[in-house]
Amino acid sequence: MQLNNNTKAGRGSAVAEVDRGVVLSQPVGFASVSPLLILLGIFFFGPIVALTLAILDGGLKEAGRLFTQVLTDEVFQTVALRTIRISLIVTVISVVVGYAMAYAMWRSSSSMRSIALALIMFPLFTSIVVRTYAWTALFSRNGMINTALLEAGLIDKPLTMLYTEPVVLVGMVQAMLPFAILPIYTILLGLDLDLLRASAICGARGRQTFLKVVLPLTKQGAGVASVLVFVISLGFFITPAILGGPRSAMIANMISTEVTTFYDLKGGAVMSVLLLVVTLCLLFIASMIGSVAAHYRKS
Numbered sequence: 001m002q003l004n005n006n007t008k009a010g011r012g013s014a015v016a017e018v019d020r021g022v023v024l025s026q027p028v029g030f031a032s033v034s035p036l037l038i039l040l041g042i043f044f045f046g047p048i049v050a051l052t053l054a055i056l057d058g059g060l061k062e063a064g065r066l067f068t069q070v071l072t073d074e075v076f077q078t079v080a081l082r083t084i085r086i087s088l089i090v091t092v093i094s095v096v097v098g099y100a101m102a103y104a105m106w107r108s109s110s111s112m113r114s115i116a117l118a119l120i121m122f123p124l125f126t127s128i129v130v131r132t133y134a135w136t137a138l139f140s141r142n143g144m145i146n147t148a149l150l151e152a153g154l155i156d157k158p159l160t161m162l163y164t165e166p167v168v169l170v171g172m173v174q175a176m177l178p179f180a181i182l183p184i185y186t187i188l189l190g191l192d193l194d195l196l197r198a199s200a201i202c203g204a205r206g207r208q209t210f211l212k213v214v215l216p217l218t219k220q221g222a223g224v225a226s227v228l229v230f231v232i233s234l235g236f237f238i239t240p241a242i243l244g245g246p247r248s249a250m251i252a253n254m255i256s257t258e259v260t261t262f263y264d265l266k267g268g269a270v271m272s273v274l275l276l277v278v279t280l281c282l283l284f285i286a287s288m289i290g291s292v293a294a295h296y297r298k299s
Helices: 002-019 027-058 060-071 074-107 110-125 128-139 144-151 165-189 193-201 206-234 238-244 251-260 265-298
Strands: none
Touching (some): 027 060, 027 265, 074 165, 128 165, 128 238, 165 206, 165 238, 238 251, 251 265
16 A cells, blocks of 8 residues: 555656656657757857857957947938838738638638638748749739729829838738737637627627627737737848838848948848847747736736
8 A cells, every 4th residue: 555655656756747847858858859959059049159259250349339330320220110110010910900810710610710721821831932023913013903903994004013111011911911810810719619608698799799708818819929920020031122122121131231232241240130139129028028917817
C-alpha cells in the first residue's frame, strides 16, 4: 500500500514537472526545438548583430551622430509618418472587414465555412509579387477598370489610379485580410453557443446579442489581429514599391533606396534598427495591455 502511494506521488511529481515545462531541459525536449533555435539565431539574431556592428563601427559617438542625423532628417520623418498612417488605415480596414467576414463564416454552415477558408488561405500560397502585379493589370491606364469605364462611356479619358496611396491601401488590405480574419474566426469558434441561446431567451435581439455578448467575448481576437496586421504593415516593401511608387514609399522602401542607390549602409542600418525598435515596443505595449486586461477579468 505504501509502495503504491509512493508510486502515485512519484507520478504526480513527474506530471507537475512536465506541466512546469521542465521537460524542455531533458535532452529529447531540447533536441526537438534546437533546429528552430539555430534557424532563429542565424536568420533573425544574425542580421541584428550585423546591423549593430555596422552602426558601432565608428564608435558610440559616431553611432549617436548617425541616429541624430536620421531622426532629424525631414525626408525620414515624412516617410515614417506616412508609414504609420498607412499601417493604421490598413489595420482599421482589415480588422473591420475581417471581423465581418469571420462573423459571417461563423454563422454559416460547415460546408460554406470550408469553402470560405479555402478562398481565404489560397492567396497565401501565391507570391505577393504576383498578387501585387495583378493589381497593376486592374488599375493601370490601360487596365481592366479603365477599359470598362471607357467602353461604358462613363469617362472620356483613362483615370490615373496607379501609383497613388488608395491603390497601395487596396493591395495591402488584400494581403493582410487573412491575418485579420483567422485570429478573430478562431475566437468565434470557441464561443459557447449556449450564451447566445440564453441571450435570446432573455429577449435580446440579434444586434443586442452581438454588441453585448459576441463582441465583448471576441475583442481579444480583434486585438491580436490588430497588432499582427499593424506590425506586418510597418515592414511592407513590395506593395508600396509596385503600386505606389516614390510618392507612397514606406520605411522599408527608403531603407532599400538608402542601401542600393546611395550605398549608405550605416544609414540603412540605423533606419532598420529604428523600425525594429518601434515594432518591439508596440509588441511589448500590446502584451502589457493584454496582461492588464486578463488581470482585471480574473479579479
